[in-house]
Amino acid sequence: MKQSIIITYHKNKDMLYYCLKRIMETVDKDVEILIIGNNVNASELELNIDSQRCRYYKFQANLQYPKAINYGVSVCNGDIITFVDTDIFVWDGWYENLLECLLSSEHIGAVGAKLINPLNNRILDFGIMYSRFNAAHTMMGLSWNHPLAQHNRKVQTVCSAVLMTKRSLFQEVGGLDEEIPYSYTDCDYCLRLRDIGYETWVAADAIAFHKGSTSSNNSKTNFSYYRLDAKGIYGMKDYAKFVYDIWDWFKISADYAKKIYSDLAEKYLLLDLSTMYDRNSYYEMIKRELHVEFLDIIERPDTIRDNEHITLYETVSFNYLDLATPILYFVDTFIGLFENQLWFDLRNIEHDLVIDRHGNIIRLKDIADKKC
Numbered sequence: 001m002k003q004s005i006i007i008t009y010h011k012n013k014d015m016l017y018y019c020l021k022r023i024m025e026t027v028d029k030d031v032e033i034l035i036i037g038n039n040v041n042a043s044e045l046e047l048n049i050d051s052q053r054c055r056y057y058k059f060q061a062n063l064q065y066p067k068a069i070n071y072g073v074s075v076c077n078g079d080i081i082t083f084v085d086t087d088i089f090v091w092d093g094w095y096e097n098l099l100e101c102l103l104s105s106e107h108i109g110a111v112g113a114k115l116i117n118p119l120n121n122r123i124l125d126f127g128i129m130y131s132r133f134n135a136a137h138t139m140m141g142l143s144w145n146h147p148l149a150q151h152n153r154k155v156q157t158v159c160s161a162v163l164m165t166k167r168s169l170f171q172e173v174g175g176l177d178e179e180i181p182y183s184y185t186d187c188d189y190c191l192r193l194r195d196i197g198y199e200t201w202v203a204a205d206a207i208a209f210h211k212g213s214t215s216s217n218n219s220k221t222n223f224s225y226y227r228l229d230a231k232g233i234y235g236m237k238d239y240a241k242f243v244y245d246i247w248d249w250f251k252i253s254a255d256y257a258k259k260i261y262s263d264l265a266e267k268y269l270l271l272d273l274s275t276m277y278d279r280n281s282y283y284e285m286i287k288r289e290l291h292v293e294f295l296d297i298i299e300r301p302d303t304i305r306d307n308e309h310i311t312l313y314e315t316v317s318f319n320y321l322d323l324a325t326p327i328l329y330f331v332d333t334f335i336g337l338f339e340n341q342l343w344f345d346l347r348n349i350e351h352d353l354v355i356d357r358h359g360n361i362i363r364l365k366d367i368a369d370k371k372c
Helices: 013-026 065-075 094-102 167-172 185-195 219-241 246-260 279-290 318-322 341-346 364-368
Strands: 003-009 032-038 054-059 080-085 088-090 108-116 123-125 128-130 135-137 153-155 162-166 199-210 267-272 293-299 327-331 353-356 361-363
Touching: 003 013, 003 065, 013 032, 013 080, 013 088, 032 065, 054 065, 065 167, 080 088, 080 094, 080 167, 094 108, 094 162, 094 199, 108 185, 123 135, 128 246, 162 167, 162 185, 162 199, 185 199, 185 219, 246 279, 246 361, 267 279, 279 293, 279 327, 341 364, 353 364, 361 364
Parallel strands: 003 032, 003 080, 032 054, 108 199, 267 293, 267 327, 327 353
Antiparallel strands: 080 162, 088 199, 108 123, 108 162, 128 135, 153 199, 353 361
């Protein structure tokens, strides 16, 4: 069975070279590597590529991601095709674990990797699930080796920064939709695979650093102004296909939390610092899955989605430091509460709990102690 890796390249030669180095160090030589270079600036396309391992195609034009991928598939020889972004730095064993997962069932049509933040070894992407209004990146922010992240699992959609699929299926659904620029075309692909009866999975031991949104020195930032357009087109096209499966993940996460936190409180003050429009759905889920009551609900909505820097004493009154009642903090991402040393030191946080929109349930004390 022939296999191909397709890399789309726009800019940052140094990053591409190291991405290639890691791939060539970890993948057998009989797996062909294709690079699809595209940029209106010709100087960005002058690359020193190992022609023994790689085939390089260049276009002095900004093709955008889906068109570049579709071209790569049209000229590759592989029956199994893997897409890799230039800001990906793979870990040992990544390819074998993707392939093993893909071939483990005839019902699996695509497999994504566990993508790790290169700044802190925390999960950036390990499958995408949905509520009515939002997509959630389950386990986002947890340590790469968190117990919940140690198993392959079926998901609704996945990020194609590292994505393995079968060429026959790719062609059957018509490739990536070139009318969706910049982003979301990978999610659309997963949904179209489901339309013809195939599942999308993530492989727990297929791991890679993803520079991605952790840095502005990234080719995708050149086209970030397309993001809202892409999201709009994706939503209009696929909204009716979404399954609201985030609640299934919350149940798994809640069961795990009840197992490791055997002395969870029964009553909390709910402090909502999230940006969620459908916040009441989350409230009901929390009460149902954790079997807790809310003595009161205080809403202090943030103005930034997935804000990674929430200062608690600037968001709520200092009086909360002396409150005896356990607080349940509902946030977009628990990462946002890391830098609150005054709060950690002056408040009794032993029974305070944090829940975020991605389904993570963590004691505030574990956040304070960086044990999550």
